[in-house]
Amino acid sequence: MRLSEHVYHSISSVAGPLLFVQRVFDAKIGEVVRVVSPDGSRMDGEVLEINGDTVLIEVFGETRGLDIGMTSVIFTDSVRKVPLSQDIVGRIFGGSFNPVDGMPMFIPEKWTSITGAPMNPSARARPEEFIETGFSVIDGLNTLVKGQKLPVFSCSGLPSKEVVADVLKNSRLTVKRESFIVVFAALGLTFHEYSYYMKVLEEMKTGFVAFINSADEPVMERLLAPRFALTTAEYLAFEKGMDVLVIITDMTNYCDALREISTAREELPGRRGYPGYMYSDLASLYERAGRVRGSEGSVTLLPVLTMPEDDITHPIPDLTGYITEGQIVLSRELHRMGVFPPVDVLPSLSRLMQKGIGKGRTRDDHRQISNNLYKYYARGRDVRRLEAIVGREGMTEQDRKMLDFAESFEKEFVNQGSGRRTIAETLDTGIGLMRRFSLEIS
Amino acid sequence: MTGRILGISGPTVSIGVCGLKLYERVYVGHAMLTGEVVRLEHDRSVIQVYEDTRGLAVGEPVKGVGHPLTVRLGPGLLSGMFDGLQRPLRRLRQEMGPFITSGSEVSGLDYREKWDFAPAIKAGDEVMHGGVLGSVKEGSLSHYLICGADSGGLVREISGREFRLDEPIGEYDNGRMIYGWQEWPVRNPRPYRKKIPPAGPLVTGQRSIDFLFPIAKGGTAIFPGGFGTGKTILEQAIAKFADVDVVVYVGCGERGNEMAEMIEEFENLKDPWTGKQLMERTILVVNTSNMPVAAREASIYTAVAMAEYYRDMGYHVLFLADSLSRWAEALREISSSLQEMPGEEGYPTYLASRLSGFFERAGMVETLGGKIGSLTMILSVSPPGGDFTEPVTQACLRTAGVFLMLDTGLAHRRHYPAINWFQSYSLYAEELGGYFREKVSAEWQTLHRRCREVLQKEEVLREVFEIVGAEGLQDADRLLMFIAEKIRTKFLAQNAYSDDAFSSPEKMFSLIRDIFEFYDRASEKILQGTTLEDVLKSGAGP
DSSP states (O other): OOSSOEEEOOEEEEETTEEEEOSOOSOBTTEEEEEEOTTSOEEEEEEEEEETTEEEEEEESOOTTOOSSSOEEEEEEEEOEEEEOGGGTTOEEETTSOBOSSSOOOOOSEEEESSOOOBOGGGEEOOOOEEEOSOHIIIIISOEETTOBOOEEEOTTSOHHHHHHHHHHHOEESSOOSOEEEEEEEEEEOHHHHHHHHHHHHHOSSEEEEEEEETTSOTTHHHHHHHHHHHHHHIIIIITOOEEEEEEEOHHHHHHHHHHHHHHTTOOBOGGGOBTTHHHHHHHHHTTOEEETTOSOEEEEEEEEEOGGGOTTSHHHHHHHHHSSEEEEBOHHHHHTTOSSOBOTTTOEETTHHHHSSTTTSOTTHHHHHHHHHHHHHHHHHHHHHHHHHTGGGSOHHHHHHHHHHHHIIIIIIOOTTOOOOHHHHHHHHHHHHHHTTOOOO | OEEEEEEEETTEEEESOOOOOTTEEEEETTTTEEEEEEEEOSSOEEEEESSOOTTOBTTOEEEEEEEEOEEEESTTOTTOEEOTTOOBHHHHHHHHOSBOOTTOOOOSSOTTOEEEOEESSOTTOEEOTTOEEEEEEETTEEEEEEOOTTOOEEEEEEOOSEEETTSOSEEETTSOEEOSOEEEETTSOOOOSEEEOOOSBOOOSOHIIIIISOOBTTOEEEEEOOTTSOHHHHHHHHHHHOSOSEEEEEEESOOHHHHHHHHHHHHHOBOTTTOSBGGGGEEEEEEOTTSOHHHHHHHHHHHHHHHHHHHTTTOEEEEEEEOHHHHHHHHHHHHHHTTOOBOGGGOBTTHHHHHHHHHTTOEEEEOTTSOEEEEEEEEEEOOGGGOTTSHHHHHHHTTOSEEOOBOHHHHHTTOSSOBOTTTOEETTHHHHHHHHHHHTOTTHHHHHHHHHHHHHHHHHHHHHHHHHOGGGSOHHHHHHHHHHHHIIIIIIOOOTTSGGGOOOHHHHHHHHHHHHHHHHHHHHHHHTTOOHHHHHHHSOOO
């Protein structure tokens, strides 16, 4: 504990979002600092590295206008914490936890560090409670369960926000619980997207908490907003017993911010310039989803990311896919054909589906139906490739049937417009489709 | 040795103290975080800290303990669940709730637990390092207490009774006490008398492994695959069904929910070989992806030291790690925070030598006590972007005996286990073929060869088929394609969630024999002029 506030005017260099301060006494790693620029504006920063009495600071704000002689840096002696209270529900905050909905800050019940401690693996409860999203292609074939982290892999120009909005509006637990809440973190969102999401959130009857960093706001705040969101989510879930759905969009902006800070630090770049620790860093966010044994609440995470150049092997979707429990992949081709949601079934996957479906959770025949639909559709897609070579005439009766099935599957099962389907409707649609083509359900 | 912190960068801390040894264990800061010395310079030492360094300040004290990072070995490890530093996760949870905070030290062994000791030696005997002192019952396994490296000598007194781990079980003539547990530095391989060549397969119950690409007891296998190819499911299936005495499973930088699922499953499943609860033969070492990076690097060493300890009792031990890439990435992260010169893709240049050194800890050995034990390693690799030319996969390929390539294409078709039968190989296939010929059937190797032949020919035919269509192929070729499909769907594919998840060598042999018997009968009929349609209609296929 320091008895007085430490203020320094000894900045030795400013490079992008980074400051070097010299002759600092007893700095802590991760310590929060206030940077006061010559014109009196204040910004937050954090200690990234200490070497003797030289300290490297990352500034969460615009460093334009800082100078070397006049700018002062105040060390606060504490790591970054956020205020929490039940009153946070229904509020909208900016990228540095400042209220942007015109209302005053709430009175905090407690302050919690934003990094969060890792959950003891032996304290985790297995995610197995079905969440009905209302989309057949998710509920039927890539089932989401409570406590899961399931990202949406989108491409630029695809309606990922409409998909997410519908999931938000339509998600419901089969076992009714009152305390369902959405925590929404927007990173680098354009005003257009922001207003769309806000409209959706306001229309919803359940509560929400939002953290908004728009496209023109400081890049470094994008590293904080998801942590604010997850810390809030953990508090509401594990201390207040709520079921929390966290939506973070767009993770690609987060990763780009991470790359920016990494290059400013002159670290060795990894693949495509992203830092080598990006896997661990993403995991420190994604792994905060889950359920705790003996606790009511849950944190379910639905990050949205845009695959640069539609490339699923790009480091951002690649590392995400290695951490999350499956992925929902949107397809440009289906979108062009007017299918909504344009989810490509083949590369999509929900790893926790097996435990969340079947008797007592969804329906007895769920697994059987989903396996069969997948099998026939996959065969249909194979045959479609063949069609390009030999033409429809050169194919056997059976192959033509598979071709037609694949098409009907996309048009009738995957495509559902903005309508909501219950799980029973989803499964019945699937059965109906297979019966119509007199396909054996094994 | 104590000193003060000079600088902090991520998980590495530099301190101004000399006199520490390389790889000595240290306590860092007021929070007493665990660390390890990784570099010595003339006036400062660099430490890698195994816990979150957030909140650590310059000037805080650092204390050396005089010995390297160790594991505690003794009864009570089986069915345990530890983090990368051998802290017991269940007891940690009882003590501090569902989240792990830094700076908590709990011993890997529970010293309050009581064990019924039956000595194998008596007063007046001389015992040396590696000699057996006696045994206790750990679950259904006889846990042999072995004389540690720094003890041994003439025994003055030893008695069979119930004891707690912190109580001595006897005394040496030189006045030193005999304890039922020992400490071992994790980065040192435990000694053995000699290594012997692998003999006999490790039966996994997976047809595509045991039949096509068998793994030897004491061998090493890797399976690389992009995400969604079923690495973890396959790894867990092997952990469940392998015919070994002890399984050490390392969840290295992977998902927490997956571990929760696995624990629950293992507590409810029975070992197919002994009928005992599966958890009783399993040790879990878990360092999920959000737990500290440096501890992830240490976790595979912590685990392998425990595996070697059971090997030294003369048991067959299986070491599974999921995934080695996460370990390599941790190594890379630490290396870059030490500002070392990077090699390929930022990995340190010593990646390959560290890996091969690690792989060499596998093997079938004659222990110091004269028993035969084995340590088999099966490791998954997660190549970024599913690209097998990356450094970790390539470094593993140089030392691993079995390479099982998991194929994204097969996984998309939901063909599991998605082991690609063209690219994968087993260097033990020839030796183990002899074993199966003796134990299962004389035809084993013939069918193995024919099976691979059919799959190979199918690949060629498929190209033709795609151009000319089914009508353009001769009946014999179409029959071959039919058989190949049967092999793929009925033999190689295996559902990990059904009763078929485990297949004994006898069962898999009869399956493949049926397919080929049908093939032979059908080929003959086609030779005699029957059309393929009639053949398929007339006979019950395999």
